[in-house]
Amino acid sequence: MKVGIIGATGYGGLEMLRFLHNHKEVESIGLFTSSEEGTIFSDKFPHLTDLYNVPLQKIDYDALAKYDVVFASTPSGVSSSLFPPLVGLGPKLIDLSGDFRLKDLESYNYWYKKTPAPQEAVNKSVYGLTEWNEHAIRQSELIANPGCYPTAVLLSLLPLLKHKLIDPNFLIIDAKSGISGAGNKPSQTSHFSEANESFSIYKINEHQHIPEIEQAIGLFAGVDTKITFNTHLVPMTRGILATSYAHVTDGVTQQQLIDCLNETYKNHPFVRVIQDANAVGTNQVKGSNYCDIYVKLDERTKRATIIGVIDNLVKGAAGQAIQNMNVQFGYPQQTGLQLVPYFI
Numbered sequence: 001m002k003v004g005i006i007g008a009t010g011y012g013g014l015e016m017l018r019f020l021h022n023h024k025e026v027e028s029i030g031l032f033t034s035s036e037e038g039t040i041f042s043d044k045f046p047h048l049t050d051l052y053n054v055p056l057q058k059i060d061y062d063a064l065a066k067y068d069v070v071f072a073s074t075p076s077g078v079s080s081s082l083f084p085p086l087v088g089l090g091p092k093l094i095d096l097s098g099d100f101r102l103k104d105l106e107s108y109n110y111w112y113k114k115t116p117a118p119q120e121a122v123n124k125s126v127y128g129l130t131e132w133n134e135h136a137i138r139q140s141e142l143i144a145n146p147g148c149y150p151t152a153v154l155l156s157l158l159p160l161l162k163h164k165l166i167d168p169n170f171l172i173i174d175a176k177s178g179i180s181g182a183g184n185k186p187s188q189t190s191h192f193s194e195a196n197e198s199f200s201i202y203k204i205n206e207h208q209h210i211p212e213i214e215q216a217i218g219l220f221a222g223v224d225t226k227i228t229f230n231t232h233l234v235p236m237t238r239g240i241l242a243t244s245y246a247h248v249t250d251g252v253t254q255q256q257l258i259d260c261l262n263e264t265y266k267n268h269p270f271v272r273v274i275q276d277a278n279a280v281g282t283n284q285v286k287g288s289n290y291c292d293i294y295v296k297l298d299e300r301t302k303r304a305t306i307i308g309v310i311d312n313l314v315k316g317a318a319g320q321a322i323q324n325m326n327v328q329f330g331y332p333q334q335t336g337l338q339l340v341p342y343f344i
């Protein structure tokens, strides 16, 4: 199959390439740019010398329409106008940004401060949380790949919410991310001398992933709730660790929480329910498409601590996008994604 990547020069795009390179069904990869047409990819990224000595292509609808699948790994506010003309032209479309995730356009405008995509295209889009939406993904033309934080939060919370083992009313979620989550454009907050040796909170109670998490909890767990969600920047490159705190419902035991997670994910190769508290950390998933989940009930307070761990660039972006492509095209979900975590 032929795969096109818009935004190939960004972190998500580069990560897509790393996995697609080893995907046995992928015959060719087109690399598209809005700013560097003609640049030889390996000149810009010498680690790809001899692998991709090919020119970056201009974003052009006639060219894109010839691909079997097109990924947009572009900043929010780009695919909202770039993708709609491609709907129905042939390629399956997978968007890594937030542009097609929120069904309510006013909400998108409020949280992203950008003009939303046309309602018709948003209506067509399918939320690509693979483990929870496989049936719809298989039939979809346009996938809204989930945000990095929502992936870690939702995979860990949804089973317990759906089975009413935790109280949805007082969910407090405390998430931390490595700096690659902010993309490749340098900024004040990602500046080495300001981020290194520091641990900071940002977008307090204003993160754009709040409505996405609430919407998905409604869709997959059937619960209408408002969450408290905060995000922190950790001076490391990759990884997200999201810790949620929730009251368990009356009489729920640690074993029930574990059984629920194990049962939910028993046939899902990329979700691992972790038993050993010492094995909960971003190094355990780094470079891989795994989401590790851990739960521990505090018998004293009757509150559970629920943890989801991912590599933001893989399960939180490129890996999940390829997993969704595999589902769309009927390939085994693991195709091209079976990399062992780096660990160190």
Ligand SMILES: NC(=O)C1=CN([C@@H]2O[C@H](COP(=O)(O)OP(=O)(O)OC[C@H]3O[C@@H](n4cnc5c(N)ncnc54)[C@H](OP(=O)(O)O)[C@@H]3O)[C@@H](O)[C@H]2O)C=CC1
Pocket (backbone or CB within 6 Å): 006, 007, 008, 009, 010, 011, 012, 013, 032, 033, 034, 035, 036, 073, 074, 075, 076, 078, 096, 097, 098, 146, 147, 148, 180, 181, 182, 183, 184, 185, 312, 313, 316, 317
């Ligand atoms: N980084 C992460 O961990 C995650 C990112 N995401 C989302 O995925 C998307 C990509 O993220 P990431 O790769 O980190 O971002 P980057 O900033 O690293 O890369 C984005 C790329 O988009 C291209 N681009 C910029 N403006 C335009 C435009 N107007 N039209 C077309 N292309 C444009 C640029 O390439 P060029 O100049 O060559 O066109 C750039 O390299 C974002 O929406 C992000 O929020 C989602 C989950 C996790």
Ligand SMILES: CC(=O)N[C@@H](CCC(=O)OP(=O)(O)O)C(=O)O
Pocket (backbone or CB within 6 Å): 076, 096, 097, 098, 099, 146, 147, 148, 177, 178, 179, 180, 181, 182, 208, 209, 231, 233
């Ligand atoms: C560390 C860091 O800055 N992370 C980014 C993740 C952005 C992102 O993925 O934005 P989408 O909504 O387009 O998915 C953030 O918190 O905004």
